[in-house]
Amino acid sequence: MSQAGSTEPAGRQEGRVELELRGITKRFPGVIANEAVDLVVTSGEVHGLLGENGAGKSTLMNVLYGLYRADEGEIIVDGTPLQLDDPGDAIDAGIGMVHQHFMLVPVFTVAENIVLGVEHTRGLGRLDRARASKEVAELAERSGLPVDPDALVEDLPVGIQQRVEILKALYRDARLLILDEPTAVLTPQEADDLFDAIRAFTAEGRSVVFISHKLREHRVIADRISVLRRGRIVGTADPREASEQDLANLMVGRPVELTVSKTPAQPTDSVLQVQGLRVDDAVGSPVVQDVDLEIRRGEIVAVAGVEGNGQTPLVAALTGLREIADGTVTVAGREVMGATRKQILREGTGHVPEDRSKDGLVADFSVAENLILNLWDAEPYARRGTLQFAAINEHARELVGAYDIRTPSVSTPAGSLSGGNQQKLVVAREFDRPIDLLVASQPTRGVDVGSIEYIHSQLVAKRDAGTAVLLVSSELDEVLALADRVAVMYHGRLVGPFDMPISKEAVGRMMAGADPADVLGSPTATPASTDDPATTNGSSPGAPA
Amino acid sequence: MSQNTLAPAAQRRRERRFGLFSLLVLAVMLGVFASSTRGAQATFILNDARGQLFELPDLILPVVPTVIVLSALVAGIAARQFTRGFGSRAVVIVGVVALLFVIAFLTWAAAGGQLSVVGLLRGSLARATPIAFGAMAGVLCERAGVINIAIEGQFLAGAFTAAVVSSIAGNPWVGLFGGISAGVLVAFMLAGLSIKFQADQIVVGVVLIVFATGVTSFLNTQVLSGNPQLNSPTRFASIAVPVLSEIPLIGPVLFRQSLLVFGMIAAVIVLQYGLFQTRWGLRLRSVGEPPKAADTVGIHVLATRYKAVLLGGVLAGIGGSWWTLDAVGQFSREMTGGRGFIALAAMLVGRYSPVGAFGAALIFGFSDQLATSLQLLRVPVPSDLLLTAPYLVTIVVVAGLIGRLRVPAADGKPYVKQ
Numbered sequence: 001m002s003q004a005g006s007t008e009p010a011g012r013q014e015g016r017v018e019l020e021l022r023g024i025t026k027r028f029p030g031v032i033a034n035e036a037v038d039l040v041v042t043s044g045e046v047h048g049l050l051g052e053n054g055a056g057k058s059t060l061m062n063v064l065y066g067l068y069r070a071d072e073g074e075i076i077v078d079g080t081p082l083q084l085d086d087p088g089d090a091i092d093a094g095i096g097m098v099h100q101h102f103m104l105v106p107v108f109t110v111a112e113n114i115v116l117g118v119e120h121t122r123g124l125g126r127l128d129r130a131r132a133s134k135e136v137a138e139l140a141e142r143s144g145l146p147v148d149p150d151a152l153v154e155d156l157p158v159g160i161q162q163r164v165e166i167l168k169a170l171y172r173d174a175r176l177l178i179l180d181e182p183t184a185v186l187t188p189q190e191a192d193d194l195f196d197a198i199r200a201f202t203a204e205g206r207s208v209v210f211i212s213h214k215l216r217e218h219r220v221i222a223d224r225i226s227v228l229r230r231g232r233i234v235g236t237a238d239p240r241e242a243s244e245q246d247l248a249n250l251m252v253g254r255p256v257e258l259t260v261s262k263t264p265a266q267p268t269d270s271v272l273q274v275q276g277l278r279v280d281d282a283v284g285s286p287v288v289q290d291v292d293l294e295i296r297r298g299e300i301v302a303v304a305g306v307e308g309n310g311q312t313p314l315v316a317a318l319t320g321l322r323e324i325a326d327g328t329v330t331v332a333g334r335e336v337m338g339a340t341r342k343q344i345l346r347e348g349t350g351h352v353p354e355d356r357s358k359d360g361l362v363a364d365f366s367v368a369e370n371l372i373l374n375l376w377d378a379e380p381y382a383r384r385g386t387l388q389f390a391a392i393n394e395h396a397r398e399l400v401g402a403y404d405i406r407t408p409s410v411s412t413p414a415g416s417l418s419g420g421n422q423q424k425l426v427v428a429r430e431f432d433r434p435i436d437l438l439v440a441s442q443p444t445r446g447v448d449v450g451s452i453e454y455i456h457s458q459l460v461a462k463r464d465a466g467t468a469v470l471l472v473s474s475e476l477d478e479v480l481a482l483a484d485r486v487a488v489m490y491h492g493r494l495v496g497p498f499d500m501p502i503s504k505e506a507v508g509r510m511m512a513g514a515d516p517a518d519v520l521g522s523p524t525a526t527p528a529s530t531d532d533p534a535t536t537n538g539s540s541p542g543a544p545a
Numbered sequence: 546m547s548q549n550t551l552a553p554a555a556q557r558r559r560e561r562r563f564g565l566f567s568l569l570v571l572a573v574m575l576g577v578f579a580s581s582t583r584g585a586q587a588t589f590i591l592n593d594a595r596g597q598l599f600e601l602p603d604l605i606l607p608v609v610p611t612v613i614v615l616s617a618l619v620a621g622i623a624a625r626q627f628t629r630g631f632g633s634r635a636v637v638i639v640g641v642v643a644l645l646f647v648i649a650f651l652t653w654a655a656a657g658g659q660l661s662v663v664g665l666l667r668g669s670l671a672r673a674t675p676i677a678f679g680a681m682a683g684v685l686c687e688r689a690g691v692i693n694i695a696i697e698g699q700f701l702a703g704a705f706t707a708a709v710v711s712s713i714a715g716n717p718w719v720g721l722f723g724g725i726s727a728g729v730l731v732a733f734m735l736a737g738l739s740i741k742f743q744a745d746q747i748v749v750g751v752v753l754i755v756f757a758t759g760v761t762s763f764l765n766t767q768v769l770s771g772n773p774q775l776n777s778p779t780r781f782a783s784i785a786v787p788v789l790s791e792i793p794l795i796g797p798v799l800f801r802q803s804l805l806v807f808g809m810i811a812a813v814i815v816l817q818y819g820l821f822q823t824r825w826g827l828r829l830r831s832v833g834e835p836p837k838a839a840d841t842v843g844i845h846v847l848a849t850r851y852k853a854v855l856l857g858g859v860l861a862g863i864g865g866s867w868w869t870l871d872a873v874g875q876f877s878r879e880m881t882g883g884r885g886f887i888a889l890a891a892m893l894v895g896r897y898s899p900v901g902a903f904g905a906a907l908i909f910g911f912s913d914q915l916a917t918s919l920q921l922l923r924v925p926v927p928s929d930l931l932l933t934a935p936y937l938v939t940i941v942v943v944a945g946l947i948g949r950l951r952v953p954a955a956d957g958k959p960y961v962k963q
Contacts, residue, residue: 065841067840067841086840086843086845087840087841087842087843088842088843089843091842091843097841099841102838103837103838103840103841103842104838105830105831105834105835105838105839106834106954107830107834107951107954108827108830108831108834112827113838116827116828116831116838116839116842116844117828117839117842117843117844118842119824119827121823121824124823125819125823125824125825126822126823127822127823127824127827168842172842283555284554284555284556284558
């Protein structure tokens with residue numbers, strides 16, 4: 001704690017910062033999000049904040065950034081206790097934050113976004129756009145985060161938008177940068193670039209709080225890791241000493257199975273056949289094009305890719321939710337085009353949508369009602385136009401037991417369950433009927449580790465029962481753990497699928513648009529994937545040499 | 546900020562749609578206007594009764610040949626719309642077709658009679674004035690994320706208060722201040738209910754319209770009808786710019802107008818500059834997009850929204866004062882006749898920009914004035930039908946037939962802070 005600081009406003013010292021949180025408690029109605037949290041971040045440090053979804057990481061940082069007011073506790077920067085009423089106060093104290101969901105104005109340019117709130121003007125309040133562009137370009141250059149200052153933010157890929165967010169904090173001269181789940185939207189290579197930028201930033205004595213639920217990333221970038229569980233700090237670890245297993249156990253509070261156990265796939269006959277698929281957006285530009293894909297019974301084909309590369313419209317087209325502009329899709333010989341959504345579901349497609357609260361459940365309906373959303377007018381749940389609640393509730397009780405859905409009762413509204421249990425509910429509904437094809441989109445997003453383990457094991461079980469499984473996930477670890485074959489989606493086009501094993505680095509490079517021929521020509525390529533990737537049908541996937 | 550990057554297939558579909566529109570226009574022109582028996586010649590008077598530098602000859606057009614020439618032009622355009630298309634100029638061409646149609650319509654309407662072009666255009670600009678003020682009020686509010694459908698209420702309150710205050714003070718400037726105060730008062734209710742109490746902004750808007758209509762009608766019957774001295778406001782005099790106002794045709798239309806018309810044009814320029822070139826505008830627009838971005842850089846979202854809505858109240862109050870301090874000179878019950886809704890339409894058609902809203906207001910002012918002019922010519926078209934033109938244009942724009950309408954992303958969504 002520097003006493004010299006008292007001679008300067010706010011105890012500020014060039015480049016250096018000491019942050020201390022003391023006994024921070026934040027309550028929301030009915031929930032304690034943070035309880036008596038103590039945290040110290042020293043100068044030049046990357047402090048990892050690890051915890052599951054809902055552990056209170058983001059809440060804690062929103063308190064530090066002045067977005068939430070703490071109910072109890074103190075925030076001390078460079079020895080001075082701070083009263084943070086709004087983000088303006090935090091910015092003045094040298095704190096910058098890059099939120100998980102970007103805080104950018106999509107219709108403004110990069111420069112406008114960066115200078116918003118601290119604009120330079122000339123006479124008559126006129127914005128000095130030339131100066132803003134010049135300063136932003138210089139700052140971007142200096143920080144190793146190149147951007148075009150005059151591009152509209154909405155036209156930029158998410159990876160670049162994140163740079164804009166970081167530059168926004170740097171432009172305000174942040175000495176402590178909070179990064180909330182920054183790698184969620186990045187390819188592995190982009191994440192490495194981000195890590196380089198973080199190291200350059202901390203090399204000047206400034207600090208970073210790095211929030212993530214990904215263990216591996218903490219081990220790569222953090223100097224010290226604090227683990228948050230149910231709103232409390234449950235331990236601090238040194239990434240050089242703690243293993244991923246240690247961290248996982250600390251994060252979850254019990255021993256955790258980190259790998260998925262599965263036997264090699266035994267694929268049989270073909271179920272899903274996609275040829276030359278094209279899907280257009282509202283103004284007629286293709287968002288998915290030239291997609292060919294085949295999935296057989298008894299295998300999991302995973303589609304990797306950074307979000308927004310066409311995975312969502314692909315899944316929507318396969319499940320009949322979106323118009324197919326060109327090409328054919330058949331499931332077990334049945335055309336998807338022209339079939340109603342109900343026919344598609346009833347005839348054997350299961351769908352776990354990526355956004356469970358929007359597309360997976362009706363939050364106000366009970367658990368039992370949600371469990372028959374796809375069978376609502378079928379016997380025995382409905383008879384002569386009337387719902388049969390005895391049968392519905394009986395069915396629900398069975399599934400709640402079989403799929404380990406933690407709910408007070410089957411008549412509880414689905415929206416009041418935790419994220420993990422909501423997801424298990426969706427999984428139970430889609431898995432518990434005979435299906436030919438299962439389309440699972442981001443099946444473990446926002447789900448606690450225990451539920452992830454469970455959902456993964458269920459996916460493998462479904463595969464072994466002879467279902468063709470299409471897994472779409474932006475979590476590369478999940479893709480590599482579950483897939484028998486891996487395809488990569490980039491700018492609406494699909495490359496692969498390639499047989500496992502395939503290196504993480506190779507998939508990562510293809511996620512960034514690298515040509516598979518280049519990637520797989522390198523020593524990381526597997527011998528099994530030397531066939532023409534578009535016609536892997538002839539090879540024997542899932543049976544690694 | 547044009548983003549007309551349509552895929553070729555969608556572009557062709559759009560051109561074909563425009564082509565169908567041209568054919569429809571053509572059918573009306575040939576079927577109705579060209580087969581007219583109303584008279585052989587149409588006379589357009591281009592001179593103003595007041596002094597001008599020199600006289601212009603009256604424009605006398607043979608009706609049927611004129612309509613046929615115009616129809617041939619439309620037919621040519623339609624042919625190209627169905628074949629090669631006009632590419633990036635497709636939307637402009639639709640405007641050209643509409644313009645040709647209007648000329649043909651006027652020729653037909655004036656057949657066997659006389660139509661004063663100066664009067665028509667001058668009246669159009671005057672009638673566009675309150676619509677443009679109202680539309681700018683809407684632009685300010687909605688750019689900041691607050692839906693303001695209560696413009697009609699602000700108009701009525703402004704018109705009433707301006708009339709009473711100007712009558713008492715005997716001075717239109719004091720009356721204008723009164724009108725502005727009334728507009729701001731309604732805006733304050735809108736702001737308080739929708740920003741602070743987070744009420745549904747559509748419901749609040751409807752309530753305020755009903756409230757303003759009720760209160761002004763009540764006071765009109767109870768107070769004004771018994772005290773005519775309270776309802777005889779001093780009006781703004783017409784201003785003639787020296788020399789410029791004596792240019793034939795242009796002069797009387799653009800340079801001999803009332804103060805409020807000039808004020809409106811100044812407001813359009815200032816607001817366009819302010820919204821898109823200044824710090825104030827950048828911040829105002831940032832709170833109308835998802836406002837968390839603004840909040841996280843220390844901009845006070847709620848205060849910014851309050852100020853925008855109140856300034857909108859100033860503009861709408863001036864717009865309302867137009868009726869009693871400029872056009873009519875007396876308040877009467879529901880005298881604004883739904884122009885507040887037309888102003889909303891102008892805001893949408895103008896795509897939330899002051900200059901665009903001004904352009905739309907001119908079109909709507911024109912159809913408004915035309916309805917009056919045609920009655921004098923005894924044209925067999927009900928004037929009420931003409932008054933629906935703004936709504937038809939609005940439907941076309943909102944339905945996205947001419948490019949996508951971009952609404953501020955947080956429009957109508959209250960901002961709640963934990």
